[in-house]
Amino acid sequence: xxxxxxxxxxxxxxxxRRNPLxxxxxxxxxxxxxxxxxxxxxxxxxxxxxxxxxxxDGLARERVEWHPVVAHVLDKAPGSAGSRSGSSGSSESSESxxxxxxxxxxxxxxxxxxxxxxxxxxxxxxxxSRVGTPVTVWTDLQGHLVTRPATAAEAHLRSALIGGLxxxxxAAVPFVxxxxxxxxxxxxxxxxxxAEWARLGPQWGRMTG
Numbered sequence: 524x525x526x527x528x529x530x531x532x533x534x535x536x537x538x539x540r541r542n543p544l545x546x547x548x549x550x551x552x553x554x555x556x557x558x559x560x561x562x563x564x565x566x567x568x569x570x571x572x573x574x575x576x577x578x579x580d581g582l583a584r585e586r587v588e589w590h591p592v593v594a595h596v597l598d599k600a601p602g603s604a605g606s607r608s609g610s611s612g613s614s615e616s617s618e619s620x621x622x623x624x625x626x627x628x629x630x631x632x633x634x635x636x637x638x639x640x641x642x643x644x645x646x647x648x649x650x651x652s653r654v655g656t657p658v659t660v661w662t663d664l665q666g667h668l669v670t671r672p673a674t675a676a677e678a679h680l681r682s683a684l685i686g687g688l689x690x691x692x693x694a695a696v697p698f699v700x701x702x703x704x705x706x707x708x709x710x711x712x713x714x715x716x717x718a719e720w721a722r723l724g725p726q727w728g729r730m731t732g
């Protein structure tokens with residue numbers, strides 16, 4: 524009967540204890556496991572911290588470089604302002620209805636940067652906005668449209684989440700490699716035990732018979 528059926532209870536750190544029955548394969552497996560755990564810890568920590576710092580620095584730079592600019596609607600925005608009174612003659616009634624329904628659509632807007640050059644692009648504006656309606660957009664240093672930068676609290680949360688995901692992904696590589704190496708060493712050890720048992724088992728049977 525192969526020895527794979529006889530697995531006793533696990534003893535912690537048995538590979539590091541002095542034992543005359545311990546073989547070179549056991550010592551090799553111990554070092555493989557130790558190296559895999561160390562690489563898993565170091566890869567996860569350093570990769571996670573590096574990713575979190577990179578994301579945090581990038582978001583902090585966006586908060587400094589990106590700024591709001593007042594733009595104006597160039598083409599009438601799709602949709603209806605949804606005025607309850609039914610009159611659309613005044614801009615005041617349009618703006619009040621825009622704020623009441625809250626629907627925003629894409630429309631072409633134009634703005635001027637600090638050097639005086641004019642820019643245009645697509646931005647979300649209240650539905651039914653007329654030509655010339657002022658809207659606030661965010662631009663970078665080159666005057667290109669960007670999204671609103673993340674606040675300090677949002678940036679901290681985002682960098683922590685991304686750093687955690689990157690750390691786990693990086694740690695998974697040496698962890699899985701260590702498990703694969705351990706599995707191969709264990710199979711090799713059990714195969715050798717089976718071979719020894721097949722060779723010596725019959726002799727023990729004759730000695731005890």
